[in-house]
Amino acid sequence: MKKEFHSSIDGLRLRKQKEGTLIxxxxxxxxxxxxxxxxxxxxxxxxxxxxxxxxxRYDVAGSFPKFQVDPHxxxxxxxxxxxxxxxxxxxxxxxxxxxxxxKLNERDISRFLDKEVIEYSIDDYSxxxxxxxxxxxxxxxxxxxxxxxxxxxxxxxxEVPSTVRIETRRDLVQLKMIDSSQSMCGFRINFPVTKxxxxxxxIVGDTSTRTVPxxxxxxxxxxxxxxxxxxxxxxxxxxxxxYLKNNGVRGFMKRLSLGPGSFSPYPVWFERQRITAQQLExxxxxxxxxxxxxxxxxxxxxxxxxxxxxxxxxxxxxxxSNWELCIADGSSNEKVAKYIASHYxxxxxxxxxxxxxxxxxxxxxxxxxEMATGDYLGLYDHDDFxxxxxxxxxxxxxxxxxxxxxxTDEDKYDDSKGVFADPNFKPDFNIDLFRSHNYITHFFVxxxxxxxxxxxxxxxxxxxxxxxxxxRVFEQTNKIYHLPKMLYHWRMHSLSTAMNPESKxxxxxxxxxxxxxxxKRIGLSATVKxxxxxYYGCYETTYxxxxxxxxxxxxxxxxxxxxxxxxxxxLFEINTYxxxxxxxxxxxxxxxxxxxxxxxxxxxxxxxxxxxxxxxFNYSKINNFGVQYAKGDYILFLNNDTExxxxxxxxxxxxxxxxxxxxxxxxxLLYDDRTxxxxxxxxxxxxxxxxxxxxxxxxxxxxxxxxxxxxxxSAVTAACMMVKKSVFEKVDGFDPQFxxxxxxxxxxxxxxxxxxLVVYDxxxxxxxxxxxxxxxxxxxxxxxxxxxxxxxxxKKWGKILTEGDPYYNPNFKIELGPFIxx
Numbered sequence: 001m002k003k004e005f006h007s008s009i010d011g012l013r014l015r016k017q018k019e020g021t022l023i024x025x026x027x028x029x030x031x032x033x034x035x036x037x038x039x040x041x042x043x044x045x046x047x048x049x050x051x052x053x054x055x056x057r058y059d060v061a062g063s064f065p066k067f068q069v070d071p072h073x074x075x076x077x078x079x080x081x082x083x084x085x086x087x088x089x090x091x092x093x094x095x096x097x098x099x100x101x102x103k104l105n106e107r108d109i110s111r112f113l114d115k116e117v118i119e120y121s122i123d124d125y126s127x128x129x130x131x132x133x134x135x136x137x138x139x140x141x142x143x144x145x146x147x148x149x150x151x152x153x154x155x156x157x158x159e160v161p162s163t164v165r166i167e168t169r170r171d172l173v174q175l176k177m178i179d180s181s182q183s184m185c186g187f188r189i190n191f192p193v194t195k196x197x198x199x200x201x202x203i204v205g206d207t208s209t210r211t212v213p214x215x216x217x218x219x220x221x222x223x224x225x226x227x228x229x230x231x232x233x234x235x236x237x238x239x240x241x242x243y244l245k246n247n248g249v250r251g252f253m254k255r256l257s258l259g260p261g262s263f264s265p266y267p268v269w270f271e272r273q274r275i276t277a278q279q280l281e282x283x284x285x286x287x288x289x290x291x292x293x294x295x296x297x298x299x300x301x302x303x304x305x306x307x308x309x310x311x312x313x314x315x316x317x318x319x320x321s322n323w324e325l326c327i328a329d330g331s332s333n334e335k336v337a338k339y340i341a342s343h344y345x346x347x348x349x350x351x352x353x354x355x356x357x358x359x360x361x362x363x364x365x366x367x368x369x370e371m372a373t374g375d376y377l378g379l380y381d382h383d384d385f386x387x388x389x390x391x392x393x394x395x396x397x398x399x400x401x402x403x404x405x406x407x408t409d410e411d412k413y414d415d416s417k418g419v420f421a422d423p424n425f426k427p428d429f430n431i432d433l434f435r436s437h438n439y440i441t442h443f444f445v446x447x448x449x450x451x452x453x454x455x456x457x458x459x460x461x462x463x464x465x466x467x468x469x470x471x472r473v474f475e476q477t478n479k480i481y482h483l484p485k486m487l488y489h490w491r492m493h494s495l496s497t498a499m500n501p502e503s504k505x506x507x508x509x510x511x512x513x514x515x516x517x518x519x520k521r522i523g524l525s526a527t528v529k530x531x532x533x534x535y536y537g538c539y540e541t542t543y544x545x546x547x548x549x550x551x552x553x554x555x556x557x558x559x560x561x562x563x564x565x566x567x568x569x570x571l572f573e574i575n576t577y578x579x580x581x582x583x584x585x586x587x588x589x590x591x592x593x594x595x596x597x598x599x600x601x602x603x604x605x606x607x608x609x610x611x612x613x614x615x616x617f618n619y620s621k622i623n624n625f626g627v628q629y630a631k632g633d634y635i636l637f638l639n640n641d642t643e644x645x646x647x648x649x650x651x652x653x654x655x656x657x658x659x660x661x662x663x664x665x666x667x668x669l670l671y672d673d674r675t676x677x678x679x680x681x682x683x684x685x686x687x688x689x690x691x692x693x694x695x696x697x698x699x700x701x702x703x704x705x706x707x708x709x710x711x712x713x714s715a716v717t718a719a720c721m722m723v724k725k726s727v728f729e730k731v732d733g734f735d736p737q738f739x740x741x742x743x744x745x746x747x748x749x750x751x752x753x754x755x756x757l758v759v760y761d762x763x764x765x766x767x768x769x770x771x772x773x774x775x776x777x778x779x780x781x782x783x784x785x786x787x788x789x790x791x792x793x794x795k796k797w798g799k800i801l802t803e804g805d806p807y808y809n810p811n812f813k814i815e816l817g818p819f820i821x822x
Contacts, residue, residue: 666716
């Protein structure tokens with residue numbers, strides 16, 4: 001009989017554990033004619049219930065062009081079995097047809113069964129031939145969650161000098177191979193190699209040791225357990241080529257400007273994570289203990305029938321049923337009202353009010369609001385649509401805590417092409433980003449008690465009425481939850497702002513006024529400027545600096561007179577904020593011209609002071625020492641290899657830092673070729689942190705325009721960082737255990753721990769003449785030093801490394817690089 005299934009088993013994991021035998025099987029399978037195939041597991045001839053995780057396999061879909069292969073052909077089967085394994089079988093099934101795709105007998109099982117205490121994977125081995133250095137990447141774990149030590153030994157079992165850095169492996173958590181408590185199981189090992197050397201990896205745990213041969217010919221991601229995660233890499237190259245071919249060099253470079261993210265098509269990612277029909281049915285059967293009614297309010301105006309249908313149907317098909325849809329129709333004719341009456345009259349949850357005239361977007365939305373009787377209010381546009389699980393996911397969040405606001409991720413739906421596009425993977429609540437543009441937009445759900453306090457939409461903000469409304473909501477609460485799931489689709493068509501930003505310029509002026517009035521209500525003195533094209537809808541806020549307080553600029557220095565002079569000259573000749581003092585912390589300089597320059601500075605400028613640090617280099621101690629001499633209430637830590645570009649940079653930073661809720665402020669730093677060196681720091685990359693938007697052009701937006709806008713981050717670099725002196729003292733300054741690395745990120749996290757914000761100021765712009773090629777890993781000594789400090793950082797800040805950075809988004813894969821979601 002002709003085989004109608006095509007399949008492959010890519011990975012088999014059989015492992016003895018306390019609770020039984022862990023069985024994990026990875027592969028792919030599809031039927032030539034039937035799309036809905038199922039995977040079944042049989043142990044000792046009996047079908048057993050198991051967890052089956054769908055995996056997207058673009059490589060498989062592209063390898064069978066004559067079939068319509070759904071990318072979701074990949075699978076992972078996982079179960080723990082307490083019985084003795086005599087046989088193991090995986091079958092693929094469609095209605096009326098079943099086929100075996102894996103069959104193991106007792107001997108096969110014994111051969112594959114891993115009885116070692118320590119489990120490991122080597123995912124990547126590479127050599128830097130010019131430097132005779134190798135890098136080994138992988139992970140290891142055991143049931144006791146041991147803290148392993150790693151070493152490299154040669155063929156004579158002699159230990160080779162190496163440096164080890166522990167890394168986060170959230171990819172394994174997402175695959176359900178490990179739980180979140182085990183996420184710090186990754187390793188990165190650098191070690192020297194000889195041409196014909198033979199090497200082994202030695203893993204030492206609390207109770208056991210495992211020695212593993214290193215295959216020097218190993219190619220990237222040779223391990224089959226990880227390979228399917230990365231299988232899109234060749235596809236990514238192909239996608240990049242196709243993008244170049246279809247969009248030209250300019251379009252290609254524009255795509256690159258968004259950061260080093262993937263070229264893989266977003267629609268494929270979206271379909272991979274989209275809820276299935278089976279999961280929707282399961283959600284419908286869930287009985288929540290808290291079942292709030294959600295009132296969705298919509299203002300319709302001559303809405304296209306197909307848009308109207310999709311908008312309403314996406315609510316009707318929700319897996320959570322306690323909702324009402326309140327529609328106020330201000331159309332110039334009866335078409336919308338008649339369509340709703342003829343198609344949806346039987347569902348009393350759909351309420352329609354036909355208005356006697358068009359009262360504008362705010363007036364019409366308020367008319368819809370008057371009909372709302374729910375516990376929560378959801379803002380909804382007449383030409384958009386929801387995922388069918390949107391309300392379920394919101395209510396699910398509210399089971400553990402009654403948040404006042406829940407907002408979700410969203411994308412756009414290109415009506416002309418019929419595809420989902422432009423995903424907005426949002427951070428957790430980020431007030432500075434929100435004041436820079438309405439990054440939240442949809443889907444926005446708010447407690448009705450707050451709505452009753454603040455009232456509805458205001459006509460004077462028409463076009464940005466939801467922006468103003470959200471500001472007034474946020475002024476009433478800090479119980480805000482970001483739901484990082486793609487649940488709302490903003491339709492792009494010829495008349496929408498999403499498709500044509502210039503179609504409604506009045507919206508952006510209304511947005512500016514919404515920000516200004518927000519500042520007035522909370523007592524902040526500031527000016528707001530609408531950014532020019534192509535940043536319509538984005539704003540620059542300049543905060544006042546009442547009293548113009550003294551700023552103490554602390555600059556550590558060792559020799560490099562010309563470098564220091566460039567920095568200091570910019571503070572006197574470019575800088576427009578004059579109430580500063582400069583404290584240069586001299587650190588063991590040897591060149592006479594350095595000391596001559598110090599004398600010249602102190603003679604010429606009474607606000608320059610040289611203080612002398614005579615101990616060994618320790619960045620943290622040096623800066624703490626310099627702060628002891630500071631008279632200002634605000635400290636600007638500044639590297640000697642910086643130079644001010646924008647004259648009001650210090651004043652901009654100071655205005656932000658003077659806000660009560662702010663503890664530290666960072667700047668935009670550029671390399672000398674005017675590409676970005678620093679525009680905020682995200683925690684978690686390679687077990688530590690990374691500069692986001694590093695390497696893109698200074699004028700490029702970065703992901704969701706965050707390189708160009710003020711926003712909150714978990715950390716900024718101390719190469720140019722302003723801190724309230726009072727806050728600096730509360731956290732006991734820089735931690736001296738971080739002599740060279742990690743000190744600024746650690747300081748920021750301590751500031752965040754006290755509840756203060758750390759803000760990236762996109763309008764404070766400086767050169768940072770750090771080499772692009774400079775790194776911590778350009779010598780064995782630096783590698784070891786950096787990794788040792790990272791290890792200390794991981795011990796101190798394990799919680800955020802495990803849980804993820806709140807100012808990033810968990811849909812991005814930190815294992816692959818910044819802003820990569822596929």
